[in-house]
Amino acid sequence: MRKTIAKTKILELITRSNTNLSHADIKNLLPDGLCDRVTIYRVLDRLLQEGLIHKVVNIDGVVNYASCKNCEVEHSHNHMHFSCEKCKSVTCLDDINPSFKLPKGYAVKEINFVLSGVCPSCS
Amino acid sequence: MRKTIAKTKILELITRSNTNLSHADIKNLLPDGLCDRVTIYRVLDRLLQEGLIHKVVNIDGVVNYASCKNCEVEHSHNHMHFSCEKCKSVTCLDDINPSFKLPKGYAVKEINFVLSGVCPSCS
DNA sequence: TTATTTTAGCAACATTGTTGCAATAATAAA
DNA sequence: TTTATTATTGCAACAATGTTGCTAAAATAA
Ligand SMILES: [Zn+2]
Ligand SMILES: [Zn+2]
Ligand SMILES: [Zn+2]
Ligand SMILES: [Zn+2]
Numbered sequence: 001m002r003k004t005i006a007k008t009k010i011l012e013l014i015t016r017s018n019t020n021l022s023h024a025d026i027k028n029l030l031p032d033g034l035c036d037r038v039t040i041y042r043v044l045d046r047l048l049q050e051g052l053i054h055k056v057v058n059i060d061g062v063v064n065y066a067s068c069k070n071c072e073v074e075h076s077h078n079h080m081h082f083s084c085e086k087c088k089s090v091t092c093l094d095d096i097n098p099s100f101k102l103p104k105g106y107a108v109k110e111i112n113f114v115l116s117g118v119c120p121s122c123s
Numbered sequence: 124m125r126k127t128i129a130k131t132k133i134l135e136l137i138t139r140s141n142t143n144l145s146h147a148d149i150k151n152l153l154p155d156g157l158c159d160r161v162t163i164y165r166v167l168d169r170l171l172q173e174g175l176i177h178k179v180v181n182i183d184g185v186v187n188y189a190s191c192k193n194c195e196v197e198h199s200h201n202h203m204h205f206s207c208e209k210c211k212s213v214t215c216l217d218d219i220n221p222s223f224k225l226p227k228g229y230a231v232k233e234i235n236f237v238l239s240g241v242c243p244s245c246s
Numbered sequence: 247t248t249a250t251t252t253t254a255g256c257a258a259c260a261t262t263g264t265t266g267c268a269a270t271a272a273t274a275a276a
Numbered sequence: 277t278t279t280a281t282t283a284t285t286g287c288a289a290c291a292a293t294g295t296t297g298c299t300a301a302a303a304t305a306a
Contacts, residue, residue: 002272002283023262036286041263043284059235061184062262080223085232098221098236100203105243109208112182112237113221120228125252125303146293159255164294166253185293 001050006035007043011067014053019089020064020081056081056090059116064090078111084119091119124173129158130166134190137176142212143187143204179204179213182239187213201234207242214242 013029014021021029026040035043044065047053054077056064068075069092080096083089098113136152137144144152149163158166167188170176177200179187191198192215203219206212221236 004272004284006285037262038264038287039285046284057180057182057184057237059180059233061180061186063184080225082229093225096223096225098223100219100221102203102216102219102238103243105246106205106238107241107246108238109241110182110239112235112239114180114235115225115229115231115233116235117232118230120226123228123230127253127303129254160293161256161295162254169253 001046004043006039007046009034010040010043011047011052014047014065015067017067019091020056020066022058022062022064022090024062026065051075056092056114057112058083058090059114066092069094078113080113080115082119083114083116084122085116086118086122089119090114124169127166129162130169132157133163133166134170134175137170137188138190140190142214143179143189145181145185145187145213147185149188174198179215179237180235181206181213182237189215192217201236203236203238205242206237206239207245208239209241209245212242213237 009030010026013026023037023040023044026044027037030040044053047065048055051071052068053065054068054071054075056066058064058081060083064081066081068077071077078097080093080098082091082093084091102108132153133149136149146160146163146167149167150160153163167176170188171178174194175191176188177191177194177198179189181187181204183206187204191200194200201220203216203221205214205216207214225231
């Protein structure tokens with residue numbers, strides 16, 4: 001996979017942001033005219049494939065993209081996410097890994113944990 | 124809120140189904156021409172408001188609607204959901220309530236827990 | 247039965263995401 | 277460096293999904 005301006009800038013945005021970013025956020029944050037919105041979709045897909053970012057489906061169905069911090073060893077995104085209804089931020093709670101016990105027979109491949117409410121900064 | 128044919132039929136569908144249903148599912152399952160797709164959206168909103176159903180945002184961002192089983196006492200939907208990538212079913216795991224501990228300052232109002240993979244019937 | 251108010255249908259629109267294809271740009275090979 | 281190869285981009289077109297405003301119809305109250 002090739003290194004392009006769009007890819008570099010988008011990864012930079014996601015990495016530097018302290019909240020998770022949606023496609024719309026990225027579109028707004030990128031310098032006007034840097035690339036087409038279709039390109040953003042495609043770049044995000046590539047970054048996901050390469051394992052440089054992970055995604056969170058928010059409580060409103062919007063996909064948010066987050067940089068992978070502790071994924072050098074192995075990719076696991078069992079952690080919780082928080083979506084603030086006031087500041088609209090979506091963040092990774094990297095250290096919160098909910099525990100639960102499934103009945104036999106379930107093979108889990110993906111996990112999407114989201115809490116919604118008011119974050120510490122907004123309360 | 125008034126009792127109408129569309130509302131009755133849609134609630135019936137959701138209640139009788141052993142999997143959670145998306146707007147598209149409901150549209151397909153309803154007798155052809157029973158009501159407009161806009162009506163389905165509005166009926167679902169009303170059923171949510173009345174607390175007769177709850178919703179789950181699936182891992183693909185699609186909203187699925189589920190009947191409320193143990194909500195007579197109080198509404199709580201802390202339970203896990205499972206989305207099967209083979210049979211495409213989304214189901215409530217009513218008895219699985221993940222436990223986790225949040226840092227102080229977070230006020231949780233909504234919860235959306237979804238696991239994706241292969242369900243017992245498909246494995 | 248009549249009056250009131252919610253609900254339904256329809257058209258129009260906005261948003262979001264996808265696909266095909268030709269032009270362009272990044273990398274590999276010469 | 278130059279050329280060849282192949283991934284990536286932009287654009288247009290399209291599909292799917294969800295929302296809104298308005299009038300007609302239906303449900304309930306009077
Ligand atoms: Zn906040
Ligand atoms: Zn995360
Ligand atoms: Zn299955
Ligand atoms: Zn449920």
